Amino acid sequence: MTEKKSERLIVKFITNQASQQEIETLTEWLKEEENQVVFKDFVKTNYAIDSAMNNFDSTEVKRILSERIQKENNVFYKRRFSSYYKYAAILVLALGSFYFYKNSNAFHSKQNVVVPRQDEIVLQLDNESVQTIDTSEARNVTDKYGNIIGKQEKNRLVYSNNYSNGELVYNTLRIPYGKKFEVQLSDGTVVHLNAGTSLRYPIQFLKNQSRQVYLIGEAYFEVAKDKAHPFTVNTQEVNVEVLGTKFNVNSYTEEVSTDVVLVEGKVSLYKDKKATDNQVYLTPGLKGSSVRGQQKITTESVNTDYYTAWVKGSLVFKNASFNDIIKKLERHYNVTFINKNKVLGREIFNARFDNEPIEVVLKYFSDSYAIDYVIDEDKITIK
16 A cells, blocks of 8 residues: 555544545554554654553453444444454554544544545656556666666666766656655766656766756756766756756746755856856855746845755745645645635745645644635635
């Protein structure tokens, strides 16, 4: 079971929305000790369930479960579970549900659960054929001739570490909303790809030529140092040239500007073709921005953590309008927001969420700012 699927089942169980089949699936998953640890950590982190999770009256929980089993047997006696131990496996679930409703009451008025869409990560080869990537797998990556050019390590692609004397052959990774991915290019450069991002790159860079990749969306680059082969990120609005450094590029098509935030090293930004008089240089802690349709590139000092937190799964909003926030939530969770409150859309917020399920994010805005909403599977309507 994928991480996202297990989290959805946990949320649905806790909010009393899980079907019998989903409970059985979760029960089977919980037979593995490591999954029980994942479950406990998830519930404790996202639903404020404290150390009582590890200090409970197992006799009392078993009694409650026995009553629950008997009740089910009386009403649905034809439906049998394979053994009592399937219920024993969900002792921690019963406790989590009981403690959650007694102490947290986090979903007191909104029992329905968001069901995000599940789209696939796609790898397009140079011959235009496409492969879907299952992040639970490990496998070899081959070119159109069947030659091994790298390997997939679950949520990461690693290409062979060498340069080529031949022609450039490109692959393209497309990351859907709701997912992130990582690729290590043939020169050792590591690229973290955010949701809704496309990266076109050579499967091998060429000797004695600059390294060029093409980005739509957002990515965090850790560029391998190589003075003989400058590295350039090409976006629709601005190009970023480096020798070896760490920086974030945000260049979504729907955004009005392309932003480059430098964490380490030095980069130059330029539009169109590079010339001695059209480059803007960034040092660590600076953000360079290019507004669509304008030639000027502006710079300002920023806290780089705000712009790179997404790499570790966090969402940080600093002086962000509600419209901008829901746009990022749509990418992060692969859901759709319909905001009927136009005044609210222009209001400014500050918030940080660390690997939270979307239900927790919605509850935060509901409790803190009295924002009301209705959920219909993957659609969230703001009233």
